[in-house]
Amino acid sequence: MGWSALLATTAFVIAILLGTALDDTYYQDALGKTGSELKAALHTIISDQTKLSYSQVWDALKATDEDPADSSNVILLYTGRSQSKNDNGGNADQWNREHVWAKSHGDFGTATGPGTDIHHLRPTDVSVNSARGNKDFDEGGSELGEAPGNYTDGDSFEPRDAVKGDVARMILYMAVRYEGNDSFADLEPNEQVNNGSAPKMGKLSVLKRWSQEDPPDAFEKRRNDVIFERFQHNRNPFVDHPEWVEAIW
Ligand SMILES: [Ca+2]
Ligand SMILES: [Ca+2]
Numbered sequence: 001m002g003w004s005a006l007l008a009t010t011a012f013v014i015a016i017l018l019g020t021a022l023d024d025t026y027y028q029d030a031l032g033k034t035g036s037e038l039k040a041a042l043h044t045i046i047s048d049q050t051k052l053s054y055s056q057v058w059d060a061l062k063a064t065d066e067d068p069a070d071s072s073n074v075i076l077l078y079t080g081r082s083q084s085k086n087d088n089g090g091n092a093d094q095w096n097r098e099h100v101w102a103k104s105h106g107d108f109g110t111a112t113g114p115g116t117d118i119h120h121l122r123p124t125d126v127s128v129n130s131a132r133g134n135k136d137f138d139e140g141g142s143e144l145g146e147a148p149g150n151y152t153d154g155d156s157f158e159p160r161d162a163v164k165g166d167v168a169r170m171i172l173y174m175a176v177r178y179e180g181n182d183s184f185a186d187l188e189p190n191e192q193v194n195n196g197s198a199p200k201m202g203k204l205s206v207l208k209r210w211s212q213e214d215p216p217d218a219f220e221k222r223r224n225d226v227i228f229e230r231f232q233h234n235r236n237p238f239v240d241h242p243e244w245v246e247a248i249w
């Protein structure tokens with residue numbers, strides 16, 4: 001076996017062991033459970049975390065969403081554009097911090113808590129972020145000229161296919177992480193659009209389908225690892241175990 005083959009084999013074995021190790025350690029109390037018992041076990045596991053300030057989120061996103069092909073850039077969620085890490089701010093074509101679970105749904109703002117939880121915060125083009133606004137997720141509408149593959153109408157937003165599953169798993173992470181037993185609302189998915197300021201996000205049936213259609217890829221898995229190892233020290237269980245979406249909902 002040559003060196004490159006040996007390295008590839010070693011990397012593969014480490015990846016398998018890491019997955020097994022997570023089940024034997026991090027997810028130990030969740031294994032074998034389903035429904036509300038699984039949700040409760042995961043809530044306890046992922047609530048043990050370091051919390052960031054809203055200003056710390058900028059630097060965290062530069063690490064979690066780094067372009068694997070160019071370490072000076074991040075990949076923007078909806079446009080898929082690779083853009084300089086330092087080109088963040090408030091101008092229309094800069095990138096800013098998108099709350100995938102819109103912060104008005106439960107009115108949690110940007111105080112340390114759900115509003116600074118980088119599992120659902122992503123770099124996005126400023127004006128595309130505005131177009132999404134606080135809309136619920138559903139299919140249909142007009143395509144965004146600046147973000148091909150993304151659609152919106154008066155009451156919902158549909159992200160491009162490559163991140164549909166990412167969006168679903170971020171929303172469902174938030175539902176498990178925030179259960180109303182801290183100073184914030186109990187966040188839950190539902191079948192509505194136009195949820196307004198209610199601590200709800202729709203549509204659950206569409207999000208479940210998106211999670212099936214777009215399983216976790218290398219970028220999403222790496223992101224989960226970076227958040228776990230370097231920032232919050234908690235994981236999105238649905239990136240590690242996508243089958244837990246159906247097991248709970
Ligand atoms: Ca994806
Ligand atoms: Ca909840």
